[in-house]
Amino acid sequence: MNVVYLSSEVAPFAKTGGLADMAGAIPKNLQKLGVEIVVLTPLYRSIKESAYPLVKTDIQFRVRIGDQVKTGYVYKGCLPNSKVAIYFLDHEPYYGRDGLYNYPGTARDFEDNSERFIFFAQGALEVVKKLEIYPDIVHCNDWQTGLVPVYLKTKYAGRSFFENTKSVMTIHNLAYQGWFWHWDMKLTGLDWGLFNSKQLEFYGKLNFLKGGIVFSDLITTVSKTYAKEIQTPEYGAGLDGVLRERARDLHGIMNGIDYTLWNPETDKFIIANYGLKKLQGKQLCKRALQRKYKLPEKDCPLIGMITRLTSQKGLDLVVDKFRDFMNTDIQFVLLGTGDPWYHELFNSYAKTYPKKVAVQFTFDECSAHEIEAGADIFLMPSRYEPCGLNQLYSLKYGTIPIVRSTGGLADTITDVRSEPVSNGKANGFSFKEYNSDLLFATIIRAMDLFKNKTMWTNVMKNGMSQDWSLERSAKEYRALYERVVKNVSPVSRYGSMQGKPLKLIS
Numbered sequence: 001m002n003v004v005y006l007s008s009e010v011a012p013f014a015k016t017g018g019l020a021d022m023a024g025a026i027p028k029n030l031q032k033l034g035v036e037i038v039v040l041t042p043l044y045r046s047i048k049e050s051a052y053p054l055v056k057t058d059i060q061f062r063v064r065i066g067d068q069v070k071t072g073y074v075y076k077g078c079l080p081n082s083k084v085a086i087y088f089l090d091h092e093p094y095y096g097r098d099g100l101y102n103y104p105g106t107a108r109d110f111e112d113n114s115e116r117f118i119f120f121a122q123g124a125l126e127v128v129k130k131l132e133i134y135p136d137i138v139h140c141n142d143w144q145t146g147l148v149p150v151y152l153k154t155k156y157a158g159r160s161f162f163e164n165t166k167s168v169m170t171i172h173n174l175a176y177q178g179w180f181w182h183w184d185m186k187l188t189g190l191d192w193g194l195f196n197s198k199q200l201e202f203y204g205k206l207n208f209l210k211g212g213i214v215f216s217d218l219i220t221t222v223s224k225t226y227a228k229e230i231q232t233p234e235y236g237a238g239l240d241g242v243l244r245e246r247a248r249d250l251h252g253i254m255n256g257i258d259y260t261l262w263n264p265e266t267d268k269f270i271i272a273n274y275g276l277k278k279l280q281g282k283q284l285c286k287r288a289l290q291r292k293y294k295l296p297e298k299d300c301p302l303i304g305m306i307t308r309l310t311s312q313k314g315l316d317l318v319v320d321k322f323r324d325f326m327n328t329d330i331q332f333v334l335l336g337t338g339d340p341w342y343h344e345l346f347n348s349y350a351k352t353y354p355k356k357v358a359v360q361f362t363f364d365e366c367s368a369h370e371i372e373a374g375a376d377i378f379l380m381p382s383r384y385e386p387c388g389l390n391q392l393y394s395l396k397y398g399t400i401p402i403v404r405s406t407g408g409l410a411d412t413i414t415d416v417r418s419e420p421v422s423n424g425k426a427n428g429f430s431f432k433e434y435n436s437d438l439l440f441a442t443i444i445r446a447m448d449l450f451k452n453k454t455m456w457t458n459v460m461k462n463g464m465s466q467d468w469s470l471e472r473s474a475k476e477y478r479a480l481y482e483r484v485v486k487n488v489s490p491v492s493r494y495g496s497m498q499g500k501p502l503k504l505i506s
């Protein structure tokens with residue numbers, strides 16, 4: 001089976017969140033299962049200037065954006081520690097800048113994001129032709145690739161390379177949909193007829209992700225609970241109706257983690273390696289973390305948080321109870337970037353409580369590993385969480401998660417109150433309602449258990465011995481690919497015009 005995997009970020013080359021982790025890892029696991037897979041992604045400046053061994057190919061491609069034709073070039077590399085080829089689409093004016101989607105250090109999106117990802121969507125299909133791949137599946141991820149299923153059912157429908165191609169659209173976060181003003185339809189080259197409420201239009205705007213949902217043959221999202229949640233008005237971000245229309249084709253596949261990168265036994269970023277049978281190293285990591293952030297080296301619970309600083313992540317609950325936290329014997333280390341308002345606020349906490357609070361406002365892989373290893377507790381009180389990876393890293397690192405039970409957090413964290421610790425399932429603490437009193441009460445529960453070292457260690461060990469690897473996710477993806485390849489009729493009710501390819505404005 002031939003699969004083309006498209007993602008606007010792929011770790012370790014470029015990353016703003018969990019999408020990159022998955023895009024860097026799942027193709028390797030699919031390849032191990034016998035799937036022939038290549039990955040395509042934009043060539044951002046940071047990748048071009050990095051030391052990654054990339055080779056410029058002689059492939060050139062052209063994409064029409066409105067009334068202009070833009071030329072792209074292709075570099076080739078490999079996903080580290082694998083034979084999976086990754087092709088980087090180069091167009092200096094679009095990707096040769098700092099930042100992936102917005103001006104670094106701000107929440108301001110690039111004004112030309114629609115052009116940048118119209119170019120990527122069509123450019124990727126052009127490159128597939130040049131590579132002479134006949135894909136069975138084009139696997140798209142998030143809004144940046146949302147137009148690909150639309151192009152496959154219109155401009156590229158029936159074209160030789162894509163005659164038998166099916167598209168899969170994975171939603172990693174429904175809140176980010178790629179909304180642009182309606183005149184950007186002209187840039188897409190798609191028929192204005194598609195700009196209607198059943199297809200690309202969304203409250204007067206052009207919505208890339210909606211296009212992907214409507215036109216793809218199959219939709220997946222990254223946990224079973226989130227797959228259900230997004231069909232409700234509360235979590236559906238305005239697209240719940242569209243998703244309900246496609247409920248039959250919507251599947252939740254839990255992400256997994258890459259244990260070659262996230263494993264305390266082999267992690268190169270941490271001061272001491274440790275594992276289930278040899279836990280002493282974790283204490284050394286905790287001391288090192290306290291030293292690094294100039295916190296007293298004492299045995300109180302150390303809470304870590306690594307996160308994008310956005311309202312999604314439940315920071316308002318933390319803020320609401322911050323004074324109360326500070327009245328307990330606790331330390332708190334935050335690594336995050338995002339909303340400047342949160343930068344200021346947490347900076348002021350760090351100044352007010354220098355012996356209890358440390359903050360770092362950078363995107364830093366090494367610090368992320370150090371916090372996972374050195375903290376006792378990992379905090380994720382998310383408002384919503386499609387899957388969440390940090391709670392899974394935390395489990396492996398013996399850092400007990402406190403989560404709000406939503407999306408992937410609900411599917412992975414079993415509260416110590418709901419199962420006897422001895423049966424191996426209970427691995428953390430969770431609360432249901434989005435409410436700061438409940439968060440605070442849950443932290444107090446965790447602090448109480450922390451005093452009982454034997455119980456605490458048993459919960460740590462439960463988490464450390466659970467398997468959240470990617471092999472399971474890869475098997476589920478392959479099974480779905482096989483299923484969609486066999487299904488010959490168009491799946492979406494609105495994603496075709498009675499099976500006829502749609503006309504294009506050229």
Ligand code: ADP
Pocket residue numbers: 016017018019021173306307308335336337362363364365368387388389390391
């Ligand atoms: P999301 O994709 O919503 O941001 P996830 O938990 O799925 O959340 O994935 C976040 C990923 O990004 C994790 O690998 C996490 O370690 C990483 N991450 C987030 N913020 C930072 C940061 N400031 N520095 C380093 N890594 C970060």
